[in-house]
Amino acid sequence: MMTSETPRQLLEAYNYHALLDIARFNRIPMENKSGKRLYKRELVRELEKRLFTKKHVREALEQLSPVERKVLDVLLLRGGRANTTAFQRLLVGHGIVSPTRGKMDPWNPSATDFDSVVARLTLHGLVFSAEGPISDLGYTRTVLKRSLKPGPSLYIPPTIRKHLPSPDPELLQRPARVSRIQSASARTLQRDLYLYWSYVRDHRVQVTLKGEVYKRALRELANSLLTPIKLEKKQGERDVPYLLFLRRLLMSLNLLTLRGRKDLIANDASHFLAADPAQRVRRSFEAWLDGDFWNELYDQPLPHVSITTGGGALPYPTPKPIVEARRQVVRFLQKLSKPSAQDWVALSNLIEAIRVEAYEFLLPRNYRARSSSYYYSYYYYGPLYKTPYAAHRNPLGWTFQGVTSEEEGWDLVEAPFIANVITGPLHWLGLVDLGYGDAGQDPVAYRLTPLGAWLLGLGPPVEIPTEKQGRIIVQPNFQILAMDPVSDQTLATLDIFADRISAERAIEYRMSRESVYRGQQQGWSAQRIIAYLEEVSGGKLPQNVVVSLQEWQALHERITLYRRVVLVHAQDPEVLDRLSRHPNLTKLLHHRPAPTAALVHPRQVDALIKALGTAGVLPVVTRQAGKEENCLVADEEGNLRLVHRTPSIYLARRLDRFAERVDDHHYRITPDSVQKALEQGLDAPAILQELSVLHQGPLPFRLTVRVKAWAHHYGDAALQSLTLLQLRDQAALQELLQDPEVGPFLRRFNPPPERALALVTQDDLETLRRLLTERGMALSDTLLS
Incomplete structure (x- = not known):
């Protein structure tokens, strides 16, 4: 919308006949001293000199009808500029003017249709079209000279606006009736x-x-x-x-x-x-x-x-x-x-x-x-x-x-x-x-x-309630209540060593030995937890809570890590009890952290193997983790059977990543166990590779299908019908693509590799749909973007 025009540029944008009408309406001479009609440039100078003055604007305002004055005021409230179609809709909607259904009649003061009223305001020199009508033939657009008929947009030139009084700001404001x-x-x-x-x-x-x-x-x-x-x-x-x-x-x-x-x-x-x-x-x-x-x-x-x-x-x-x-x-x-x-x-x-x-x-x-x-x-x-x-x-x-x-x-x-x-x-x-x-x-x-x-810069700064106005309450039953307003930073800290039970206005947490252990793993000792809770709650913690936290801390510190030791693992306690009574093994197997296990210093491994031989036992020796092979058998349902009487502890660690333990000799692969593996960073190929190493012989095919399905290995897919057009040769295809009528309906079928598209015959569609569903793929009926 051109609103930066000078008065002269504005007038020159109108056609000559419209300028003559404006001059005639305002009794501005249209002829020179010789009686000849003024040329357009001369008429423009004359109109510019007389229209854009404070005196003329005040005189024009006094001559306006109530309808014309209200239209002018509404335009002023809209910033002095408006889209014509929208402006007409607004005025008609409020009953100020009627829609123009026939030919406009700006010379008739009683005509209250939109075009006639706006044209009269143009005759008064107050409201002008910001651009001319557009001739649009589809292939070309031409902006025509402006006329009295309102153009696509209207505006009041700044040189006129500065002389106009401010309208009532509540004009046309529909009251808002709110019941909810x-x-x-x-x-x-x-x-x-x-x-x-x-x-x-x-x-x-x-x-x-x-x-x-x-x-x-x-x-x-x-x-x-x-x-x-x-x-x-x-x-x-x-x-x-x-x-x-x-x-x-x-x-x-x-x-x-x-x-x-x-x-x-x-x-x-x-x-x-x-x-x-x-x-x-x-x-x-x-x-x-x-x-x-x-x-x-x-x-x-x-x-x-x-x-x-x-x-x-x-x-x-x-x-x-x-x-x-x-x-x-x-x-x-x-x-x-x-x-x-x-x-x-x-x-x-x-x-x-x-x-x-x-x-x-x-x-x-x-x-x-x-x-x-x-x-x-x-x-x-x-x-x-x-x-x-x-x-x-x-x-x-x-x-x-x-x-x-x-x-x-x-x-x-x-x-x-x-x-x-x-x-x-x-x-x-x-x-x-x-x-x-x-x-x-x-x-x-x-x-x-x-x-x-x-x-939005329309009001003063707002004071938002701070954490000091909220409350943290620690109950004797290890429940922690965070009463709003409490900061999210405080909640994030509580998440470290307590389990969130609910997230309502009063957020509930509960501490347990497991949750505190989680915090201890992140550097939050019991003393630090006690100090923090007393700080945010503003008081001493219940005595039983303090005692329990200190006991959990002692238990945590009581755990000892032994590095570079050898573990002796027996099938059952009786076997290890019998061996421990053997005179050559008593001193070697005296440190037993569990009924079926004993710890031995690495330097004593060779002596231990020799002593076990004298006791008639030939041990299985695993000198390095990750060497377990051919140690289990799987079926198509995901049931795993360990083949050795005393499975390697390293094997249990490997299986725990993607399978659920049933007993000492059986595991099971389930959708939940595969999901757990995914959360630990494994994917379907990694799980199947691990199984292939551990399995005796090839893996059952249906098991590989299940694992990939549970892992959502293939992702989602789409099956959509496609119609292919085959032509005589590439030349015929190229010519039809350039045809202005046929071309828009054709596209080359040459999908980029990243779209990963494949052709499927109609006869195989339902079989393929069933097989893909078995593989955990959600199928949509529209191609993925």
Whole structure:
């Protein structure tokens, strides 16, 4: 919209007949002293000299009808500029003007249709078209000279605006009637960020090839939040945008990382958790506002529109036009917000303001794709072709299915986008409360929270309750209660040596010998735990808790590690008891840490072997770990049988990584044991390689299939029908590809190697589907992106 024109440039952009009408309306001479009609440049100079003065503006205001004055005031409230279509809709919607259905009549003072009223304001020299009408023939666009008929956009030149009085700011503001409030909570989001991060820290969480958290882990994650979310079995991450937003925000803040495009890893979060609460909210807000991890068009579905991104930019990282549109919505939010955070603003007022003042804030209306191939698409003949909602008409390269006209498109795309910004991230971040009407399920109004007003520069800094106002209570039964407000850094510390039982407003922990041992492994001695709990609770701990912690510490320190020793392992205690009574073995086997085991100094190994020989025993000697081979037999179900009467202790350690112990001579491979192996860094090939070394002979084929399925070795896949066209030769194919009518329907079938595509005959489809399902693969009916 050209609003930087000088008065002369503005007038020169109008056609000669329109200038004559303006001069005639204002009784400005149109002829020179010789009686000849002024040339256009002479007429422009005369109009410039007379129209753009304080005197003329005041005289014009006095001549305006009530309808004309109200239209002028509304335009002033919209910043003095507006999209014509949106401006007309606004005025008609409020009953100020009627829609223009026939030919306009600006010379008739009683004509109250939109075109006639705006044209009269142009005749008065107050409102002008910011650009001329556009002749669009599809293959060419021409901007015509401006006329009295309103152009695509309207504006009041600055030289006129400075002489106009300020209108009533409440003009056209629809009152917000709120009967139900959904309050925002920055504390909830920040606590959920911590709970999500801590879950990933303590569990293995993976994402699919589509980049979504697996549903089983997602259900557990959702249930671990401050307010647990109950997910249906079929619901995924994209069905609950809030869960997706939490993960993407954590990744944007560098608190989570995706390793190998598969595993979510929790990074060190101490710097973030220890930050001032208000600054954490600010960092989260800025990460969203300027970030490219969230897409309000794609991640929060549009109710009546489906988006096709093929042929254009992918939805991630979020394209720059969407990020800038998001910022534009926030700027209008600042502009329209009431002085008090307690005042509600109708969501429709925000949408109307953006529609009128920044109609093209999301999709420009004069965009043309660089590639001419778009012009031969299906939409050449469809209703979308000449709208910005077709792929070749917007910089995103996206098609918005369900839109049939440009005016309808704004209601179906831009308006929901604005609502998504308000009801999604801004509400989740704790910056806006939502207001609902009597019966509607959608919000009708919003208001800034004190924290939102501060972040947008509209209110004073907010004092967020600190940990000093919360409480940590240690009970004699080893229960620890963290009563809000308590910092997430404190919760992260409690996680080290206590088990979290619940994550409600009063977060419950419980200490046990096992949880304290976990803390001791990380350098938290009993004395350190006691000192910390007394510091955060502000008092002495129950005596029995102190005594138990000190006893657990003594037990921990009582454990002794022997390095470079030899272990003698017997099948049962009786065997070792009998050998210990042998005169040549008594001194060698005197140190028995367990009934079936004895420790021997490495220098005594040769003497021990010789003494065992004199006692009639030939021992199996393992001098190095990892040399166990041909020591078990497996069946197709995953049952493992150890073949030696006294299995090697090294073998038990190796099997414990991927199998469950049944007894001393039997193990079993199960889905849970394979999952445990995956969490320890093993994968299906590593498990099968280990089994092949230990197994006598080849592994059962069905067992290898099961292990790969349980490990999700092949990932997910897609089976989609494909139609192939075979031609005479490459020359015929090349010629048809260049055909303007046939070409758009053809693509070469030469997929890149990374797409990993294979052809399947229709007859084999169901058999293949069954076999792939047996191998643990989830099959979708659309190709993976």
